[in-house]
Structure formats: C-alpha cells, structure tokens
Amino acid sequence: MIKPVKRVQYVSLPSAEHPYxxxxxxxxxxxxxxxxxxxxxxxxxxxxxxxxxxxxxxxxxxxxxxxxxxxxxxxxxxxxxxxxxxxxxxSPARVLLQDFTGIPAMVDLAAMRDAVAKHGVDPGLVNPKCPTDLIVDHSLQIDYSKWSVKNQELELGRNKERLEFFKWCSKAFKNVNVVPPDVGAVHQVNLEYLVVGTDSHTTMITAWASWAGVSVGGIESEAVMLGQPVSLTLPRVVGCKLVGSINPLTTSIDIVLGITKHLRQAGIAGKFVEFFGAGVSQLSAPDRTTIANMCPEYNATVSFFPVDQYSEVKCQTLQVIELNLNSIVPHVSGPKRPQDRVAVSRMKEDFQSCLDEKVGFKGFHISKEKQDTCVPFLHCGQEYQLAHGSLVIAAVISCTNNCNPSVMLTAGLLAKKAVEAGLVVKPYIRTSLAPGSGMVTHYLNTSGVLPYFSQLGFEVIGYGCATCVGNTAPLPDAVVDAIKQGDLVACGVLSGNRQFEGRLCNCVRANYLASPPLVVAYALAGTVGIDFEKEPLGVTSEGKEVYLRDIWPSREEVQQTEEDTVISSIFKDLRGRMEKGNSLWNNIEYPDSVVFPWNHRSTYIRPPSFFSKLSKEVPPPQSIENAHVLLFLGNKVTTDHISPAGSIARASAAAKYLLTPREFNSYGARRGNDAVMTRGTFASIKLQNRFIGKPGPKTLHIPSGQTLDVFEAADRYQRDGVPLIILAGKDYGSGNSRDWVAKGPYLLGVRAVIAESFEKLHKKQLVGMGIMPLQFLPGDSADSLGLSGKERFTVAMAQPGGPSPGQRLTGKSFCVTALLDTEMDVTLFRHGGHLRYVARTLL
Known part of the structure; x- marks a missing residue:
C-alpha cells in the first residue's frame, strides 16, 4: 500500500542577495x-x-x-x-507532458530553434529551463482486443516518425526525459513528483499533502518549460468536511462521483478544495488520489488532503461544505456528461426517460413506437439482437482507477466469481482492459484474477490511454449496420472520466462512466436497461439465474487481497521498466543534429507557421477591421467540439489532405502536423453551428452563401485577407485542456472570440496564442443584441498603446470586455502569444 508522507521543501543554498x-x-x-x-x-x-x-x-x-x-x-x-x-x-519544479500534448510542444521548440538560427542566434540556447518529462502513452490503439504485443508493434510502426522525433528530443534538448511507450499511463507513473502537467489527471498528485499539481494547457506548459511561471488568480479555498461511514457496497469510484456532484453543485469553479473531517481517515491514499483526479470535473483547480490533524479553527476562515459518506450509494454518470449522475438502482428507468426526453444533455427523443425496436444480426455464425440500451463497448481503462488497487481488484474478483458461476459476455461487445501501468497487471496477476478477466474478454491490450481518447478498435461491421438500421441508442460503459457523446465511437450515442466492477457487471448483462436488484445478470447453462449480489465481493475480501498483493516490489519494477524501455523503442534511430532535419514529405511532423515573419521588435497593436464570423455557436461549446481528437473521418478536410485512408491514424497521433490539426479544428460531428442548424463540422461562407467545411471556409477568408471572429454563448471552452483549442483557431485566422462567458483555462489559452477573448456585458448576448452573425465586425483598440487589463473595447454598436486580466496577459497579446514572446527574449 502506498502511504502519503510529509514532503520537505528542499532547496539549494541561494546567494546572499536572495531577499529571504x-x-x-x-x-x-x-x-x-x-x-x-x-x-x-x-x-x-x-x-x-x-x-x-x-x-x-x-x-x-x-x-x-x-x-x-x-x-x-x-x-x-x-x-x-x-x-x-x-x-x-x-513556478513548478517539473513539467509533465503526455505525448498528444507533448509533441506539439516539442515541435514548437524545434521550430523555435530554426527561427532564432535565422537571426544568427545559437539554436542550442533553445531548451526547456524546467525539467520536462514526456510520457508516450496516448498513441496506443486497440487493433487487437486480445493481443497486447501485437498492439504495441502496430503502435510503434504507425507512429515511427513521431517516435524518431521524440528520441531526437530526448537527446537534442537539455532537461527533457522521454518515457517510452508501453510503460504506463502518464498519471500512473508520475505520482511521486511535483508537477505542472498537460494531462487532466495531473491534479491526482495533490491528494498527498504539501504537493501541488496543476493541470494546464499545452501552451501554458510550453511557457513553464521556457522559464515562465504559471499565473494563478490567488484562489478562494473551500473546506470539504467528510463525515459518516462508507457503505460496504460503495466503491472509491462511487465516492468520487458523489463528491464530484456535491462540489459541482456548490459552485467551486477555480477554487482550491481542502478535505478534512473524520471521514478523511477512512480514505486510503489511492482513494484520495482518485478524488483529486476528478478536479477538472468539479471545476476546482487543486484538491488537498492534509496529512496532519486539520485545524477546525482554521476552517473558520473558509467556506465549508459538509458531505456524509454514508449517503453515497453506487452511481454511474451519463449518458453524455460526467456530472450527470444516476443511481445504479435507478439506471433502468433513467435510461428509459433519456429515450423519451428531447435531444439534449440527457435526452435522445426516440418516439414511443420505435423504443421497442430490436435488430437481429449475425456475429461469428451466431444470431444476436441489439436494442436501445444494448452494450457494445465495455472498457476497464486507466484514467480514474489505475492508482486505486481496490476498485481494480473488486472488478477482478467479480470477474472470477462470474466465471465460476458460469456467466459469459456476449462476444460482439468490444471489451478491453488497459491498465495504468505494468504495476496494475502485476497485482492483478499475483492475486489470480487476471485469467478470469481474460475469460470474460477483458484482455490487457497495452499500457496507455485508448478508449477514453477515442482509440477504440472499430466495432464489428454487423454491429454497426444493426445500430444504423434500427437508429439505436447503443451504449458504452467505461471506467474513465470522459464520455462526451460520440467520443468513444461515432455510432455509440450513450456512454456511461462507472467503476471497474460495474463495467464488468454491465458487460455481463449486455445492456444498461437492467435493474440489478430485481433482474439477473444472466442464466447459467443449467438454467440458474445469477444476480449481481451473488457475485459481488465483500469489502473485507477486497482489502485482504489488496494487502496480500500490492507490495513495494512492484513499484520498483515499474521504475526499472521506465529506465530500461523496451527493445522496439531502444532500436529506434534518430538524427544527430542541433536543429531537427524536417522531412517536408512527412504527414506527422511539420514545422508550424507560428514563427513566420518573426521580428525582433514587438509589432504595434492593430484593430480588427471588418471581420466576418466564422462560427455562430451556442452555450457549452467544449474543447471536444473545438480541438481535433479521436479518429479522422473519411469525409473530413483532414482526410482530403491525407488522401489515403490507411494513413489517417488519429488526430492525437498527428498533433505534430499543423496542417492536419488545423483542418481538424471544429471538425466535431457534434458541433452545433447556428449558421447550419444541425450538428456537423460545416459553416456558412457568408460572401458566397455556400456551406463548406470549417477549414475550407476559413481558408477562403484568409486568401481574401478577411479576419475572422467567433460568436458564442456561455461557458465557451469547457472541458479538458488542449493546446490545439487555441492553436487551431489561430491558424484558421480567428482574431477574437466574443462569448457570454469563458472557461478560465481556455481564456488563458486564447491569450497565449494572441487571440482576444471578448465578453458580452452582463445581460447581453448575441440574441439580445439582435445579431445574425452575418454582420461585419470591427474591434477598435481604444488607446494608442493597446488594450489594458479589464478595458472595454467598443464595436460598431455594442460594448464588450477584453478579458486581459494581468499586465502579463497584455504583454503576451501584444507579442502574439507565448511562443513569440519567448522567441523575442532570445533574440
């Protein structure tokens, strides 16, 4: 068992001039x-x-x-x-990058070397000043659900150019360490460090008192790498008092989801949370880590679990939220958002209500006469049927549960009891097991449960993010055809913390987050439309009905198994794998040069255009003149809508650029190619653009009246020299952080975003790329102002020196607020973002 220890802040002896x-x-x-x-x-x-x-x-x-x-x-x-x-x-002590966000950061640094070299500056001066670890864990795809070695070989093959580039980075840049593929997920292998990281799970580290891990975007991480601190608004701190005893049937994930809902409803966006009270002592270190991991979902910046006795007196200065742990019962979250929790006991009736409700965050609006639709199909020579609620994806993955042995062992023991009871999982369900690291596989194997996972189809497919980032293996064609034929609301269940509609698979509309044992349970049932209390999971070959309560392991059984199998030696084994790598990685060749020799035929690695026409002098501020609106968006536009993720659709602008389907790979794998990523920006099939009136990655090219792909319209505007803006509603840019949510719009020619409100991190990302975030005044919106989106917009700088913090900029007929909160924001905006600012300091 990992136990938290109090960390001492060690430093080197500073000079006598240090003020402290x-x-x-x-x-x-x-x-x-x-x-x-x-x-x-x-x-x-x-x-x-x-x-x-x-x-x-x-x-x-x-x-x-x-x-x-x-x-x-x-x-x-x-x-x-x-x-x-x-x-x-x-000022963090270390930067943590996963490879999806790490590769554009490294490509930017390599391009910056080119840029400064053109001005006669030694390119070798461009290095991260802050120690940086890049973990290659997001490129794994599930090509074979039951052959992890083959998955690894294919991963290294299809990502050869990226891996060669990473190998060059580890040798060419100072302060860069690359952890090779197939070692583990970024958040699993880095729980012992103080970090600022691009992965949304970076906050897991804050579960151990006196450690601070902040999840930021790739743009902010690049700035930290180059010696700039992260700018934080001095936060309010909320005390979360945990009281009561944990229900024996409640897993750590249930507690996590319960606390997530409780805190989200309390409105703690941007705040720090400190947990205290008698209930904290019932939470193991992995429990606390899992709770801290969900920071992005309850919109906190940091969650702290003090080791020392927490002073009730100190809490008198804080807002305190109290939560009785005994009130938490098993839940899942879905079908489209992490915050929409459903008690497992109500799952069947809740899914039925989702079919009835209008299309929205919960509803699918399936007419009554079509709700009983069943579509037969053949799979491996046997006939099956799919209906609304049928499960087609069941994934035990690394995101939330990898650091918590109790829930993984509960799932394994459940699988063991299910097999012994004679239950099976239907073979067409895409099952997978992606542990956070080899450590998880080690204790699952030592405890004897791994073979039972395998018998139910949950084979270890590799180490890294897979299903959670849309890298699920394609569903069988017969399953996809049946879903389309019946217009079925098929379902996926995963033990992660992201499941926005369409993220797992385009044809799977309802996705639920659940604890690992519940993932196994729903896979056995084959549907989310089940009442576990009243209906059996299945029937054995002898005709015996088996209920979930018959095979659910006791808390005592799980705890004993954990004590017997999760021992210190497996952590040493993990570190050895990190240092040693593997033969496939070790044999990768890389160029020996100070500047990277770009292959201009490459469709994976390209020098971006961020440094084109870079001057030593800061350019004067310029107004935005006669801009067109590229997109007219509503509320709750997430980073999934903006930033490319998952597979590349065959009819997309990115696919037209790449031409050959076998070369498509995923957007994540191609984050080092700005041409692909720009074409994938706003390419989500769920994007609701008011110009179009239905979901899809299309927009109106206003001068011609044509409906085009977003990239094609933006490209036409740029060729005509027309600047662009985006109109949006509330909470623009919510969701997990990605650098391309700002880089993509910048390369599309977007100069400003006007919204009713912004997610704080995304606002910073826009400024970090030189895009102006403009907010409607309170009470104003595009609708209240009568905007059609087809107007021409001019944003005039109100002062010769450019915008100042909080300054209002006046447009043609209404006022907005420029969300430049600090002098640093103003400086970055005037330079055109972080990258140009840093490059100019070197020049």
Missing part, C-alpha cells in the same frame, strides 16, 4: 537546506490554508525580483484580503 535568505534552515544531515516560512514571524501565516502555504513556499523559494517579486510573497501572505483579486506566479 534569512529563512533558510539546515536539516540534521548538515547538508540539506530549506526555506522555513514560519520564520517570517507573520501572524497571517498561521491562518493560511495548507494549499496557500504551498504557493507561499514556492514564491519564497523562487523570488528572483523578476518573475516572482517580494510583492507576490506579500500578496499570498495577505490571502484573506487578496483572494480572487490578485494574480500570483507559481
């Missing part, structure tokens, strides 16, 4: 020195929440008078007065 050198103390070993903020003798320190103390310690250590100033330290100390008002810097 008087806080330095030496540990008993007489060699290690650290800053002790208690020596400030400031009464405000004792009243600071633990999470704010971590920010304070980091600011003291990194106080250089430039990126971090004494005024920043003072602002953090004055947290009670400055929260939600002041921006403070956070």
């Amino acid at each position: 050198s008087h806080l330095i103390e030496t540990l008993k070993d007489d060699t290690t020195k650290f800053f002790n903020p208690q020596k400030l003798n400031d009464p405000r320190y004792d009243k600071l929440p633990l999470s704010i103390r971590v920010l304070l310690e980091a600011a003291i250590r990194n106080c250089d008078g430039f990126h971090t100033k004494e005024a920043d330290v003072e602002n953090i100390l004055d947290w009670q007065q400055q929260q939600d008002k002041t921006e403070v810097p956070f």
Whole structure:
C-alpha cells in the first residue's frame, strides 16, 4: 500500500542577495537546506490554508525580483484580503507532458530553434529551463482486443516518425526525459513528483499533502518549460468536511462521483478544495488520489488532503461544505456528461426517460413506437439482437482507477466469481482492459484474477490511454449496420472520466462512466436497461439465474487481497521498466543534429507557421477591421467540439489532405502536423453551428452563401485577407485542456472570440496564442443584441498603446470586455502569444 508522507521543501543554498535568505534552515544531515516560512514571524501565516502555504513556499523559494517579486510573497501572505483579486506566479519544479500534448510542444521548440538560427542566434540556447518529462502513452490503439504485443508493434510502426522525433528530443534538448511507450499511463507513473502537467489527471498528485499539481494547457506548459511561471488568480479555498461511514457496497469510484456532484453543485469553479473531517481517515491514499483526479470535473483547480490533524479553527476562515459518506450509494454518470449522475438502482428507468426526453444533455427523443425496436444480426455464425440500451463497448481503462488497487481488484474478483458461476459476455461487445501501468497487471496477476478477466474478454491490450481518447478498435461491421438500421441508442460503459457523446465511437450515442466492477457487471448483462436488484445478470447453462449480489465481493475480501498483493516490489519494477524501455523503442534511430532535419514529405511532423515573419521588435497593436464570423455557436461549446481528437473521418478536410485512408491514424497521433490539426479544428460531428442548424463540422461562407467545411471556409477568408471572429454563448471552452483549442483557431485566422462567458483555462489559452477573448456585458448576448452573425465586425483598440487589463473595447454598436486580466496577459497579446514572446527574449 502506498502511504502519503510529509514532503520537505528542499532547496539549494541561494546567494546572499536572495531577499529571504534569512529563512533558510539546515536539516540534521548538515547538508540539506530549506526555506522555513514560519520564520517570517507573520501572524497571517498561521491562518493560511495548507494549499496557500504551498504557493507561499514556492514564491519564497523562487523570488528572483523578476518573475516572482517580494510583492507576490506579500500578496499570498495577505490571502484573506487578496483572494480572487490578485494574480500570483507559481513556478513548478517539473513539467509533465503526455505525448498528444507533448509533441506539439516539442515541435514548437524545434521550430523555435530554426527561427532564432535565422537571426544568427545559437539554436542550442533553445531548451526547456524546467525539467520536462514526456510520457508516450496516448498513441496506443486497440487493433487487437486480445493481443497486447501485437498492439504495441502496430503502435510503434504507425507512429515511427513521431517516435524518431521524440528520441531526437530526448537527446537534442537539455532537461527533457522521454518515457517510452508501453510503460504506463502518464498519471500512473508520475505520482511521486511535483508537477505542472498537460494531462487532466495531473491534479491526482495533490491528494498527498504539501504537493501541488496543476493541470494546464499545452501552451501554458510550453511557457513553464521556457522559464515562465504559471499565473494563478490567488484562489478562494473551500473546506470539504467528510463525515459518516462508507457503505460496504460503495466503491472509491462511487465516492468520487458523489463528491464530484456535491462540489459541482456548490459552485467551486477555480477554487482550491481542502478535505478534512473524520471521514478523511477512512480514505486510503489511492482513494484520495482518485478524488483529486476528478478536479477538472468539479471545476476546482487543486484538491488537498492534509496529512496532519486539520485545524477546525482554521476552517473558520473558509467556506465549508459538509458531505456524509454514508449517503453515497453506487452511481454511474451519463449518458453524455460526467456530472450527470444516476443511481445504479435507478439506471433502468433513467435510461428509459433519456429515450423519451428531447435531444439534449440527457435526452435522445426516440418516439414511443420505435423504443421497442430490436435488430437481429449475425456475429461469428451466431444470431444476436441489439436494442436501445444494448452494450457494445465495455472498457476497464486507466484514467480514474489505475492508482486505486481496490476498485481494480473488486472488478477482478467479480470477474472470477462470474466465471465460476458460469456467466459469459456476449462476444460482439468490444471489451478491453488497459491498465495504468505494468504495476496494475502485476497485482492483478499475483492475486489470480487476471485469467478470469481474460475469460470474460477483458484482455490487457497495452499500457496507455485508448478508449477514453477515442482509440477504440472499430466495432464489428454487423454491429454497426444493426445500430444504423434500427437508429439505436447503443451504449458504452467505461471506467474513465470522459464520455462526451460520440467520443468513444461515432455510432455509440450513450456512454456511461462507472467503476471497474460495474463495467464488468454491465458487460455481463449486455445492456444498461437492467435493474440489478430485481433482474439477473444472466442464466447459467443449467438454467440458474445469477444476480449481481451473488457475485459481488465483500469489502473485507477486497482489502485482504489488496494487502496480500500490492507490495513495494512492484513499484520498483515499474521504475526499472521506465529506465530500461523496451527493445522496439531502444532500436529506434534518430538524427544527430542541433536543429531537427524536417522531412517536408512527412504527414506527422511539420514545422508550424507560428514563427513566420518573426521580428525582433514587438509589432504595434492593430484593430480588427471588418471581420466576418466564422462560427455562430451556442452555450457549452467544449474543447471536444473545438480541438481535433479521436479518429479522422473519411469525409473530413483532414482526410482530403491525407488522401489515403490507411494513413489517417488519429488526430492525437498527428498533433505534430499543423496542417492536419488545423483542418481538424471544429471538425466535431457534434458541433452545433447556428449558421447550419444541425450538428456537423460545416459553416456558412457568408460572401458566397455556400456551406463548406470549417477549414475550407476559413481558408477562403484568409486568401481574401478577411479576419475572422467567433460568436458564442456561455461557458465557451469547457472541458479538458488542449493546446490545439487555441492553436487551431489561430491558424484558421480567428482574431477574437466574443462569448457570454469563458472557461478560465481556455481564456488563458486564447491569450497565449494572441487571440482576444471578448465578453458580452452582463445581460447581453448575441440574441439580445439582435445579431445574425452575418454582420461585419470591427474591434477598435481604444488607446494608442493597446488594450489594458479589464478595458472595454467598443464595436460598431455594442460594448464588450477584453478579458486581459494581468499586465502579463497584455504583454503576451501584444507579442502574439507565448511562443513569440519567448522567441523575442532570445533574440
């Protein structure tokens, strides 16, 4: 069992000029020195929440008078007065990249070497200043659901150019470490570090007190890599008091989803959460990690679980939310969003209501006469039937559960009891098991449950993100045909934390998040339309009905198995695999050069155009003149709608560029090719563009009146020299962070986004690429202002020096607010984003 330990902030001895050198103390070993903020003798320190103390310690250590100033330290100390008002810097000790977001970051750095070399500057000066780890875990695709070695060979084959580039990066750049494929998922192998990471699961590290892991976009991570701190609004801190005892049938995932809903309803977006109360002691370190992992889903920035006895007195300064753990019962989430929880006991009736309701976050609007549709089909010579609610994907994957042995072992023991009871999973269901790392496979094997997973079809397919990022193997043709024939709402169930509609597979409309044992249970049932209490999972060959309660393992059985199998040696084995790699990776050749020798025929790796026409001088601010609207969007536009993800559709603009279907691969694998990614921006089949009136990646080219692919319309506007803007509603850019949500629109020619409200991180990403986020005034919207979207828009800079923080910019007939919150935001916008800012500092 992993146990949390209190971490001491170690530092190298700074120079005498350091403004806080008087806080330095030496540990008993007489060699290690650290800053002790208690020596400030400031009464405000004792009243600071633990999470704010971590920010304070980091600011003291990194106080250089430039990126971090004494005024920043003072602002953090004055947290009670400055929260939600002041921006403070956070300088991480390490950057964590998964390969989907890592490759564009590395491509940008390689292109920056080219750019500075053209100006006569040594390209070898372009290196990450902050130690950076890149874990190759997102390129795995499930080509073979029962042959993990073959999956690995295909992964290395289809991604050869990317892997050669990664190998070059690990040798050419200082401070870059690449963890090769087939070692484990990014968040599994990095729980022991202090990080800022591009993966949405980076926040898992905050479950261990005094560690801070912040999930940011690829653009922000690139800035940190190059020596800039992350800018955080000094947050409010919410105390979450856990009381009561855990129900014996409740898994850690149930607790996670319960807390997620509770906190989301409390409205804690952008805040830090500190958990305390008697209930915390019932949560193991993996439990806490799983809860912290869901930070993006309840919109918190950081979740902290203090190791020390938490002071109730300290909580008097906080907003406190109380949650009784005994009130949490098994739930799933879906069918389209993580926050829409459904008690397992109500799942059957809730799915029925989803069929009845109008199309929306919960509804599919299937007419009554079509709700009983059943479509027969043949699979492997045997006839089966599909209906609404039939399960076609069941994936136990790494996202939420890899760090929590209890839920994985519960699923394994359930599988064992199911096999022993004579139950089977229908062979057409696309089952898979993608552990977070070899460590998970090790304890599943040692405990004896792995063979039973396999007998039910849950074979280990490899190590990395697969189903959760849309890399599911294609469903059998007969299954796809049956779904289309009956216009069926087919279902997927996965143990992850992302399941937006269409993300798993285009033809699977209803997707549910569930704990690993419930994934196995629904796979056995073959449908989500089941009441586990009243209906059997299946019938044995002898005709005996088997209910879920008959095979559900007890909490005591799970705990004993965990104690017997999850031992320290497997963690050492994992680290050895990280360092050793594998023969396929070790044999990859790479160019030996300071600048990367681009292959201009490559469809995977291309130098992006971000540095074209880069000047040493900062260009003067320019107004946006006579822009057209590229897209007229509504509320809740997510990063899944904006950024390319999953497979490349054959009729898409990206497919037309690539030409050959066998070369398509996935958008994630091609994030190092700006031509593919730009064509995939806003290419979601679920995009609701008001110009078109139905879902799809199309828009109106206003001058011609033609309906075109978004890329084709944008390309035509750019060739005509017409700037573009986007109109949107509330919560623009919600969802997990991706760098292409800003890079893609920038390369499409978008200069500004006007929305009713923005997701905070996405707003920062837009500024980081030089796109202006503009917000309608309170009460205003495109509809209230009578906008059709077909107008021409001019955004005039109100001052000769350009926009200032919070300044309102006046358009032709209405006002908006420029969301440039800090002087750094203004500086980045004037430079045209992070990348040009950093390149100019080198020039």
